[in-house]
Amino acid sequence: MSVLVYIESPKGHIKKTGYEVATYGAKLAASLGTDAIALIIGYSSEASDLSKYGITKVIHVNSTQDDAFDAQTYSHIIASVAKEQNAKVVILSHSANGKGLTGRLAIKLDAGSVSGANALPDLTNGFGVTKSVYSGKAIVKYNIQTEIKVISVMGNSIQPELNETTANVQQVSITAPTTKLKVVERKTSEGIVPLPEAELVVSAGRGMKGPENWGIIEALAKSLGATTACSRPVADADWRPHHEHVGQTGVAIRPNLYIAAGISGAIQHLAGVNNSKVIVVINKDPEAPFFKAADYGVVGDLFEVVPKLTAAIDKFKNS
Numbered sequence: 001m002s003v004l005v006y007i008e009s010p011k012g013h014i015k016k017t018g019y020e021v022a023t024y025g026a027k028l029a030a031s032l033g034t035d036a037i038a039l040i041i042g043y044s045s046e047a048s049d050l051s052k053y054g055i056t057k058v059i060h061v062n063s064t065q066d067d068a069f070d071a072q073t074y075s076h077i078i079a080s081v082a083k084e085q086n087a088k089v090v091i092l093s094h095s096a097n098g099k100g101l102t103g104r105l106a107i108k109l110d111a112g113s114v115s116g117a118n119a120l121p122d123l124t125n126g127f128g129v130t131k132s133v134y135s136g137k138a139i140v141k142y143n144i145q146t147e148i149k150v151i152s153v154m155g156n157s158i159q160p161e162l163n164e165t166t167a168n169v170q171q172v173s174i175t176a177p178t179t180k181l182k183v184v185e186r187k188t189s190e191g192i193v194p195l196p197e198a199e200l201v202v203s204a205g206r207g208m209k210g211p212e213n214w215g216i217i218e219a220l221a222k223s224l225g226a227t228t229a230c231s232r233p234v235a236d237a238d239w240r241p242h243h244e245h246v247g248q249t250g251v252a253i254r255p256n257l258y259i260a261a262g263i264s265g266a267i268q269h270l271a272g273v274n275n276s277k278v279i280v281v282i283n284k285d286p287e288a289p290f291f292k293a294a295d296y297g298v299v300g301d302l303f304e305v306v307p308k309l310t311a312a313i314d315k316f317k318n319s
Contacts, residue, residue: 207262
């Protein structure tokens with residue numbers, strides 16, 4: 001038996017979430033007394049790096065091909081490798097791609113599955129996996145009783161942890177069935193850390209009064225090395241691109257630090273950000289609902305507070 005960890009490698013580079021699930025899989029394998037095997041599909045120059053995180057074997061499938069994602073093709077490949085390696089647990093990132101794979105793999109492998117796990121399984125009495133439900137207001141524990149288990153792991157649930165091992169990289173070629181999907185166009189964000197992976201996020205809402213004022217938010221984000229985000233009304237008004245919209249109807253995030261300026265804190269917005277480890281709210285309305293969810297709050301005009309905060313961070317970094 002083994003633990004198989006599917007590692008996403010867009011454009012040949014392993015993302016932080018890839019090293020997170022590598023660590024998750026290695027720790028789980030150690031608890032089960034077995035090996036953690038990583039699987040990469042498509043071109044990647046970093047397959048051997050996984051040995052630094054406790055992976056004992058890397059299977060690199062179709063390593064010279066483009067890594068254009070297709071859930072039908074990828075689920076076939078992952079399921080084939082899982083059967084060949086006698087994997088009893090398959091681990092994935094709870095990314096856009098991972099969400100499309102988890103259910104497919106569960107069906108192909110006749111497995112029980114949990115999407116969005118937020119901690120390592122509890123093995124003291126079965127195989128217990130926890131996840132947040134009701135927009136983060138509660139945590140539920142599932143006991144997976146099937147022989148094979150498929151788990152997707154929420155980003156930032158576990159930090160990558162160095163655990164040097166020796167891992168052999170095995171090059172494999174697998175021919176997948178012809179897909180029924182046709183990709184017409186693919187658009188990706190360049191030069192920024194995607195919101196689901198960001199550890200630091202600076203967000204703003206209608207309190208900005210217009211897109212022409214967004215420079216102070218971008219300056220703060222640049223000073224922190226953070227990714228920018230916005231509330232739904234801002235995206236709907238085309239002040240900011242829709243991929244920056246966080247909340248129940250946008251992107252759900254769980255960064256280490258979330259700074260919200262000029263956002264009242266409607267429940268739909270909170271549902272997508274309340275798993276952040278630290279929330280800082282800046283709002284001139286002391287009755288803004290967001291303050292109830294904040295770890296730190298500043299009552300004041302964001303046009304005064306945000307530039308001063310940026311200046312203070314820059315001064316601290318330069319000292």
